[in-house]
Amino acid sequence: MPDNWGYVLAAYGLAAAALLGYWRHLVRRARALVTRRRTT
Amino acid sequence: MAAAIRPLGWLALLAVLAGLGMAFGYAPREVVQGNVQRIMYVHVPAVLTAYLAFALVLVGSIGYLASARAGWDRLAAGAAELGVLFTGITIVSGSIWGKPTWGTWWTWDARLTSTAILFLVYVGYLLLRAMVDEPERRGRFAAVVGIVGAANIPIVHFSVKWWRALHQPSTILGPEPSPIAAPIAAALFTNWVAFTLLFAYLLARRIEIARLEDAAIAGAVRAR
Numbered sequence: 001m002p003d004n005w006g007y008v009l010a011a012y013g014l015a016a017a018a019l020l021g022y023w024r025h026l027v028r029r030a031r032a033l034v035t036r037r038r039t040t
Numbered sequence: 041m042a043a044a045i046r047p048l049g050w051l052a053l054l055a056v057l058a059g060l061g062m063a064f065g066y067a068p069r070e071v072v073q074g075n076v077q078r079i080m081y082v083h084v085p086a087v088l089t090a091y092l093a094f095a096l097v098l099v100g101s102i103g104y105l106a107s108a109r110a111g112w113d114r115l116a117a118g119a120a121e122l123g124v125l126f127t128g129i130t131i132v133s134g135s136i137w138g139k140p141t142w143g144t145w146w147t148w149d150a151r152l153t154s155t156a157i158l159f160l161v162y163v164g165y166l167l168l169r170a171m172v173d174e175p176e177r178r179g180r181f182a183a184v185v186g187i188v189g190a191a192n193i194p195i196v197h198f199s200v201k202w203w204r205a206l207h208q209p210s211t212i213l214g215p216e217p218s219p220i221a222a223p224i225a226a227a228l229f230t231n232w233v234a235f236t237l238l239f240a241y242l243l244a245r246r247i248e249i250a251r252l253e254d255a256a257i258a259g260a261v262r263a264r
Contacts, residue, residue: 003075007076
């Protein structure tokens with residue numbers, strides 16, 4: 001069977017994008033909380 | 041707890057790098073499938089992490105119904121969010137793996153269908169949480185869905201045993217000794233540890249943010 005590296009890269013790339021995206025979402029939420037605290 | 045989150049994040053990152061090293065540098069090219077089999081080091085740890093997440097939703101839901109303490113609800117909500125994320129990764133990586141090996145992106149096989157149902161049940165759980173504003177009602181309604189939804193976990197896991205499926209039977213967490221070669225098993229185990237640490241880090245952050253948000257809302261209510 002051919003190696004299909006494109007499929008391997010797609011699977012790892014999409015998993016990394018999903019995990020990084022979720023992490024960034026948490027970081028932004030935490031920053032927004034800090035900003036809100038400072039302003040109130 | 042907040043002070044321990046950052047070191048846990050660094051530990052998770054190191055474990056992920058070790059997992060990538062094992063998946064691409066240590067584990068051999070699989071004889072039948074070739075290098076596309078390396079998708080397994082994402083696919084299997086992702087589903088095991090999703091099982092763990094949904095088991096924690098069950099624990100948090102029971103804890104909340106028994107005690108009405110907000111901490112249990114925050115655990116359940118955070119674990120559900122991450123469970124959906126890791127189930128999504130499982131489905132997408134499995135679909136990408138399926139195309140070159142089965143010749144199709146998707147088939148209504150028992151394992152795939154039950155996993156899709158599991159995913160949709162917990163998306164529903166998150167939508168329900170988003171629709172109910174009052175925290176105690178939200179916690180109670182969500183806890184019921186969290187407990188009922190957990191019944192899907194054994195259905196997903198044993199679906200390949202109970203029904204004729206295109207998906208291969210369990211090679212780990214099965215009753216028989218695993219037939220996986222030692223280097224492949226070592227790479228799989230490293231990635232499973234990495235995913236578990238990553239999950240623990242993201243869950244700890246998610247719970248901490250929810251705790252601070254709840255405190256901010258309580259503070260705003262008191263100030264009125």
